[in-house]
Amino acid sequence: MKTKRIALIRGDITTLDVDAIVNAANNSLLGGGGVDGAIHRAAGPGLLAECRQLNGCNTGEAKITRGYNLPARFVIHTVGPVWHGGNSGEEHLLRSCYNGSLNLAHDYQLKTIAFPNISTGVYGYPKQQAGRVAVEAVSEWLDVHPDFKQVNFVAFDEENFTIYEELLG
Ligand code: ADP
Secondary structure (H helix, E strand, O other): OHHHHEEEEEOOHHHOOOOEEEEEEOOOOOOOOHHHHHHHHHHOHHHHHHHHOOOOOOOOOEEEEEOOOOOOOEEEEEEOOOOOOOOOOHHHHHHHHHHHHHHHHHHOOOOEEEEOOOOOOOOOOOHHHHHHHHHHHHHHHHHOOOOOOEEEEEEOOHHHHHHHHHHHO
């Protein structure tokens, strides 16, 4: 039952027609590299204009905007922790990104969401460990939110795809 509402997708998160895609943003919410840059390029300037009104975001928290030119209706911007070796609260903060994003989606009555592997690019969180935290946090959240339809994990590269495949069985 647990994994029924969890799917794995190989590809680019900006192409997905879901209620919300999650952006692995930075504290400024004003754009950056990696998935953040790809989302802003695909969404167009309206996204940056709305982000400017948000006054940034704390690490481990999430904020929502509209999706502009994206197929997704909303973007949930969350700020993952920078990896400092694992003893600086990274796991707790990463878990909080997933929970906060899902809670926000639920508040907006959204039913489908897609996550990149948060923090595993420039922020340096080991992909396997981050994937495990992601799958655990999402599974636990879904267990207590039976009305939520689907969570998609998006693997942009082969390494992430293999990691999620193994974690999801
Ligand atoms: P962070 O700053 O949180 O580390 P990055 O954007 O550098 O964020 O990387 C996070 C993850 O997003 C990486 O695993 C990377 O492979 C993935 N990623 C990059 N571009 C895309 C994309 N267009 N769609 C989905 N995932 C992506």
